[in-house]
Amino acid sequence: MVDGTERDGEPDARARTIEDREPDARARGRNRDARTADADRKRRVESAGTDREAITFGREGIRVGFLTTVPVAIGVGGYGVAFGVLANRAGLSVAEAALMSATVLAGASQIVAVELWTDPIPVAAILVTVFAINLRYSLMGAALQPWFRRLTPKQIYGSLFFMADENWALTMRELTSGSGRGAFLLGSGIAMWLFWVGSTIVGAIAGGVVGDPARYGFDFVFAAVFVALAVELWEGRSSLVPWLVALAVAVVAAELVAGRWYILLGGVAAAVVEVIRYDA
Amino acid sequence: MREPLSLDPFVVAVILAMAAVTVVTKVGGIWLVRHVELSERLEAGFSVLPGAIVIAVLGPELAAGGPAEWGAGAVVLVVMWRTESILLALCAGVAGVVLLRSILSV
Numbered sequence: 001m002v003d004g005t006e007r008d009g010e011p012d013a014r015a016r017t018i019e020d021r022e023p024d025a026r027a028r029g030r031n032r033d034a035r036t037a038d039a040d041r042k043r044r045v046e047s048a049g050t051d052r053e054a055i056t057f058g059r060e061g062i063r064v065g066f067l068t069t070v071p072v073a074i075g076v077g078g079y080g081v082a083f084g085v086l087a088n089r090a091g092l093s094v095a096e097a098a099l100m101s102a103t104v105l106a107g108a109s110q111i112v113a114v115e116l117w118t119d120p121i122p123v124a125a126i127l128v129t130v131f132a133i134n135l136r137y138s139l140m141g142a143a144l145q146p147w148f149r150r151l152t153p154k155q156i157y158g159s160l161f162f163m164a165d166e167n168w169a170l171t172m173r174e175l176t177s178g179s180g181r182g183a184f185l186l187g188s189g190i191a192m193w194l195f196w197v198g199s200t201i202v203g204a205i206a207g208g209v210v211g212d213p214a215r216y217g218f219d220f221v222f223a224a225v226f227v228a229l230a231v232e233l234w235e236g237r238s239s240l241v242p243w244l245v246a247l248a249v250a251v252v253a254a255e256l257v258a259g260r261w262y263i264l265l266g267g268v269a270a271a272v273v274e275v276i277r278y279d280a
Numbered sequence: 281m282r283e284p285l286s287l288d289p290f291v292v293a294v295i296l297a298m299a300a301v302t303v304v305t306k307v308g309g310i311w312l313v314r315h316v317e318l319s320e321r322l323e324a325g326f327s328v329l330p331g332a333i334v335i336a337v338l339g340p341e342l343a344a345g346g347p348a349e350w351g352a353g354a355v356v357l358v359v360m361w362r363t364e365s366i367l368l369a370l371c372a373g374v375a376g377v378v379l380l381r382s383i384l385s386v
Contacts, residue, residue: 094284103299138309143329160306217374224373226338227356233331246332247339254340266336275325
């Protein structure tokens with residue numbers, strides 16, 4: 001997809017200034033530049049601009065999002081059962097465990113929260129930990145902005161309530177394919193919500209009877225979704241540097257820093273390096 | 281053991297506070313970029329976020345695994361690359377990890 005032409009050539013820098021002034025030159029420039037890695041990066045920024053014109057928010061998007069996510073949500077359900085079991089052991093009632101899954105809808109933070117759950121409940125520690133574990137969602141949400149720009153605040157924030165790792169990944173895949181289905185996140189989120197809450201209830205009722213999700217390979221669904229997404233997000237040579245930066249920083253940070261900060265650190269490091277490389 | 285449907289008001293309050301904190305993290309990022317004008321340079325930075333986040337999630341996840349997870353990860357990669365079907369890739373990956381774990385643990 002990228003032929004490896006020099007990306008930082010003078011002509012490109014000039015083209016960029018012209019493009020900034022003239023929309024027509026920009027459109028022509030897009031075709032011509034599509035061969036260079038630099039333009040590839042630029043096209044992404046611009047095509048985000050085109051995509052947002054064509055974004056829709058309707059039943060069709062909800063339906064497709066829901067159906068695409070069901071198989072993944074079944075795998076996530078393995079974790080919901082595990083969470084239900086842990087919540088039950090921590091002393092939460094079935095209704096309380098279900099309420100947590102229905103309103104928080106963020107697996108890792110819920111599991112850690114019930115592990116911290118003692119009597120009296122360490123409220124401050126739980127809230128700070130939940131915030132720290134879930135801060136990565138800010139970055140994930142911000143990554144959706146190019147497509148969500150045209151949606152109403154109600155549509156955006158309503159959809160984001162249902163965002164979890166797996167359906168964010170599926171939504172990125174859908175939107176980068178150019179389908180313009182703005183309601184995909186909401187539909188996929190509803191699927192996640194139903195299976196997450198349902199499996200929590202099963203786990204909380206069944207208590208210790210249920211086995212380890214690893215026995216059925218459910219624990220691998222999470223990694224598998226992200227490997228599949230990585231394949232789709234690969235944009236050729238222009239992806240190489242940011243990905244290597246993200247990988248190196250995340251792996252090192254995971255060793256050194258407790259919790260899930262490594263996701264945030266890896267993502268931010270890649271973005272910072274890209275900002276520095278831009279025009280350089 | 282507590283009644284399945286019992287709701288302790290304090291527990292409910294803690295859960296709702298957890299929910300509020302989580303909602304802030306989920307909407308906070310996009311709220312910020314919607315209300316701050318981004319330069320082209322910054323937007324280029326944001327455009328690498330999706331891939332970078334995926335890799336940042338994946339790297340430590342796979343590093344914490346072993347040969348079975350790495351092998352199954354490769355299976356997902358190849359199936360996804362060849363078929364572009366997420367369902368097929370997931371099924372192959374889960375089947376692969378179960379198979380590899382049973383082989384490697386012998």
